[in-house]
Amino acid sequence: MDMKVLVIEDDQQAASYLAKGLKEAGHVVDVAHDGKEGLYLAGGEHYDVMIVDRMLPGRDGLSLVQVLRAAGNDTPVLFLTALGSVEDRVKGLKAGGDDYLTKPFAFSELLARIEVLVRRRGAAQPQTKLAVADLELDLLTRGVRRAGKAIDLLPREFALLEYLMRNAGSVVTRTMMLENVWDYHFDPQTNVIDVHIARLRQKIDKDFSTPLIHTVRGAGYSLRAAS
Amino acid sequence: MSASSSSSSGAAGEAARSRFRLCVAAVLRLLRTTAVRLSALYLVLFVLSVGLILVVVYRTTAGFLSEEIGETVALEVEAFNDHYTKYGLPGLVELVRGRSAVVNNNAIYLLTTANGGILAGNLSRWPDVVPSANGWSHFKVSDSSGVHNRPSTAQAMTFTLPGQFRLLVGRDMSELDQLSDRMVRSLGWIIAATAMLGLGGGLLVSRGAMRRIEAINRTTRQIMAGDLSDRVPRFGGGDEIDRLAGNLNAMLDRLERLMTGMRQVTDSVAHDLRTPLTRLRSRIELALIRETDDAEHYRSVLQDTIAEADRLIATFTALLSIAEAESGAKRNDFVPVDLRDVVQLAADLYEPVAEERGQRLTVEIPTGMGPASVPVRGNGQLLAQAVSNLLDNAIKYTPEGGAITLRLDGPAAGQAARVTVADNGPGIPEEARAKVLQRFVRLDTARASPGNGLGLSLVDAVASLHGARLELADNGPGLRVALVFPAELRAL
Numbered sequence: 001m002d003m004k005v006l007v008i009e010d011d012q013q014a015a016s017y018l019a020k021g022l023k024e025a026g027h028v029v030d031v032a033h034d035g036k037e038g039l040y041l042a043g044g045e046h047y048d049v050m051i052v053d054r055m056l057p058g059r060d061g062l063s064l065v066q067v068l069r070a071a072g073n074d075t076p077v078l079f080l081t082a083l084g085s086v087e088d089r090v091k092g093l094k095a096g097g098d099d100y101l102t103k104p105f106a107f108s109e110l111l112a113r114i115e116v117l118v119r120r121r122g123a124a125q126p127q128t129k130l131a132v133a134d135l136e137l138d139l140l141t142r143g144v145r146r147a148g149k150a151i152d153l154l155p156r157e158f159a160l161l162e163y164l165m166r167n168a169g170s171v172v173t174r175t176m177m178l179e180n181v182w183d184y185h186f187d188p189q190t191n192v193i194d195v196h197i198a199r200l201r202q203k204i205d206k207d208f209s210t211p212l213i214h215t216v217r218g219a220g221y222s223l224r225a226a227s
Numbered sequence: 228m229s230a231s232s233s234s235s236s237g238a239a240g241e242a243a244r245s246r247f248r249l250c251v252a253a254v255l256r257l258l259r260t261t262a263v264r265l266s267a268l269y270l271v272l273f274v275l276s277v278g279l280i281l282v283v284v285y286r287t288t289a290g291f292l293s294e295e296i297g298e299t300v301a302l303e304v305e306a307f308n309d310h311y312t313k314y315g316l317p318g319l320v321e322l323v324r325g326r327s328a329v330v331n332n333n334a335i336y337l338l339t340t341a342n343g344g345i346l347a348g349n350l351s352r353w354p355d356v357v358p359s360a361n362g363w364s365h366f367k368v369s370d371s372s373g374v375h376n377r378p379s380t381a382q383a384m385t386f387t388l389p390g391q392f393r394l395l396v397g398r399d400m401s402e403l404d405q406l407s408d409r410m411v412r413s414l415g416w417i418i419a420a421t422a423m424l425g426l427g428g429g430l431l432v433s434r435g436a437m438r439r440i441e442a443i444n445r446t447t448r449q450i451m452a453g454d455l456s457d458r459v460p461r462f463g464g465g466d467e468i469d470r471l472a473g474n475l476n477a478m479l480d481r482l483e484r485l486m487t488g489m490r491q492v493t494d495s496v497a498h499d500l501r502t503p504l505t506r507l508r509s510r511i512e513l514a515l516i517r518e519t520d521d522a523e524h525y526r527s528v529l530q531d532t533i534a535e536a537d538r539l540i541a542t543f544t545a546l547l548s549i550a551e552a553e554s555g556a557k558r559n560d561f562v563p564v565d566l567r568d569v570v571q572l573a574a575d576l577y578e579p580v581a582e583e584r585g586q587r588l589t590v591e592i593p594t595g596m597g598p599a600s601v602p603v604r605g606n607g608q609l610l611a612q613a614v615s616n617l618l619d620n621a622i623k624y625t626p627e628g629g630a631i632t633l634r635l636d637g638p639a640a641g642q643a644a645r646v647t648v649a650d651n652g653p654g655i656p657e658e659a660r661a662k663v664l665q666r667f668v669r670l671d672t673a674r675a676s677p678g679n680g681l682g683l684s685l686v687d688a689v690a691s692l693h694g695a696r697l698e699l700a701d702n703g704p705g706l707r708v709a710l711v712f713p714a715e716l717r718a719l
Contacts, residue, residue, distance in 0.1 A: 085551060085557075086606070086608045087557070087560050104536075104540055106533075106537075156575045156576075182572055182575070182576055183572075184572075184576070184608075184611060184612075184615070185608050186544075186548070186608060186611075186612050187541065187544075188576065188612075188615050188616075188619060189541075189616065189619045189623075189678060189682060190577075190580060190619055190622070190623070192576050192577065192579075192580055195579045195580045195583050196576075196579055198579075198583075199579050
């Protein structure tokens with residue numbers, strides 16, 4: 001999935017690493033080094049997603065996004081920040097940001113997050129049923145079936161599977177799962193997510209010939225039909 | 228020549244002016260001190276109140292005397308009138324003569340014919356003054372009644388009797404005047420003495436207080452200069468200044484503890500971040516030194532490097548979280564948090580982990596506790612992190628097949644809530660329990676299990692932030708850790 005990305009980051013080196021990494025992942029990248037330039041580019045071109053540093057010289061990232069949102073620009077925004085507290089994240093989301101990533105971050109984490117942001121933007125109306133290959137999840141009856149066979153899931157397993165299915169085809173990182181399924185905005189010391197995925201695999205994939213949950217090395221997991 | 232002399236005199240003038248300016252500045256500085264200001268205020272109030280008292284005393288005394296004179300004169304006039312109607316002019320002349328003859332009396336009488344001829348009395352001539360509106364005539368007695376040999380003033384009532392005879396009845400006022408004089412003079416003295424006493428007393432009293440405040444100032448200056456061990460002297464007695472000194476000392480104690488804590492942290496950060504950084508650096512350097520075409524070798528070094536960097540970031544993040552919790556700044560963002568949710572979520576997250584290790588995780592959350600929540604005011608994320616750290620530790624240090632209990636208790640005597648994590652693992656010996664709360668302290672000296680030694684430090688910091696206490700106890704066998712939220716923190 002190739003995207004057009006605008007990076008607004010004042011640190012030249014960080015910006016060029018970002019641009020390089022995004023380009024290698026197949027995306028088209030524009031870079032702005034301050035808020036003014038960022039605002040100019042964001043106003044003139046269409047981007048699939050913007051990566052905005054919270055602290056910029058001239059105009060900080062928060063107010064930049066506020067201005068864009070006020071002007072009717074609804075391009076998904078991912079904030080990058082050195083401020084990691086929950087309150088800062090809430091402030092960023094309130095200002096119109098869609099996601100929030102604390103520096104330093106893994107590049108795979110960034111890629112996974114912007115892809116999910118862009119896909120979510122293109123998603124259809126609220127669904128009551130999710131389906132990937134022969135796996136079906138009914139949000140109303142809370143029932144899960146694979147190849148017509150009912151699968152019993154605990155409430156938290158259901159939530160985890162729902163999140164994976166909503167982002168089917170995309171890479172979902174452990175942090176993203178912790179944030180979206182458990183609302184944990186910190187990393188527990190143990191790799192708890194791996195254990196949960198292993199359990200889910202027991203129920204979803206074990207008795208079937210084609211696995212749906214795939215491990216993406218160095219990044220996370222992905223639920224998709226074919227490998 | 229003239230130019231140089233004028234310039235030197237100019238310089239002298241300049242010096243004088245600057246001396247003057249210095250003096251003025253010193254006086255202004257003195258006037259600005261609280262001692263002087265307080266004394267001045269004290270003085271003004273003191274003098275004003277004494278003055279007010281004196282004025283009231285003066286008015287009542289002098290007023291009373293002059294009123295009395297008025298009444299006597301009025302009575303006398305009445306008596307003269309009666310006498311005149313009864314005995315006619317000769318009788319009146321006789322009475323006036325008789326009364327005038329009394330010595331050592333302030334009374335003044337004068338009876339004259341229409342053209343001023345004196346018939347009787349002790350005044351040499353009719354005073355040429357016009358009576359004032361209230362009927363009194365004020366005049367100088369040049370030829371006095373003989374009581375006093377100095378010219379004195381008098382006040383009198385004058386009448387015209389049938390037959391154009393004129394009668395004057397009055398009093399020599401010199402005694403009263405003298406009394407007033409003396410009173411006014413003593414008033415002046417009293418005010419002056421009051422002012423002196425007030426100024427002296429005010430300075431004395433406020434100097435006492437100011438000396439103590441100055442002592443506090445001296446201490447704070449010393450502390451600003453870097454000596455954090457200095458303390459404000461206390462005089463006992465428990466008055467406001469003493470309490471101020473006490474509070475300042477308590478504040479300094481806390482600051483010093485914080486500084487000491489910070490120094491310890493800096494030391495441990497230096498150790499626990501430098502060591503992995505050294506590893507990181509050496510690994511990269513060695514990879515560069517060893518020349519090889521094996522791309523796989525470089526890949527594996529880079530992967531190790533990232534893993535090491537991630538561990539460093541985790542340590543760094545944990546340290547920041549602890550510092551943030553300890554700063555107490557998050558208290559402003561506290562919201563009601565339902566501990567049932569916090570505990571349930573952590574249990575959900577760790578239950579499979581415990582199961583994987585063959586441990587039994589039992590979760591006990593009270594039901595039927597009135598409103599279905601156990602709220603405390605706090606930061607939900609930090610509370611969740613604290614509970615998950617406790618569970619993480621229990622799972623990590625309890626051997627396979629062990630049993631772990633996560634329990635939430637609602638309000639009870641002295642507590643709003645209590646979160647307990649108990650295990651039947653090796654436990655922590657009593658003497659080491661305080662130590663494990665310190666940063667980077669790990670009892671597992673071999674460091675066989677993963678972790679950075681910050682888990683319990685964070686739990687401790689989160690507990691303090693929420694006004695809760697962290698209790699470590701023997702579970703016989705194993706460890707029982709409890710987060711106890713005091714009763715007054717319960718959200719209503």
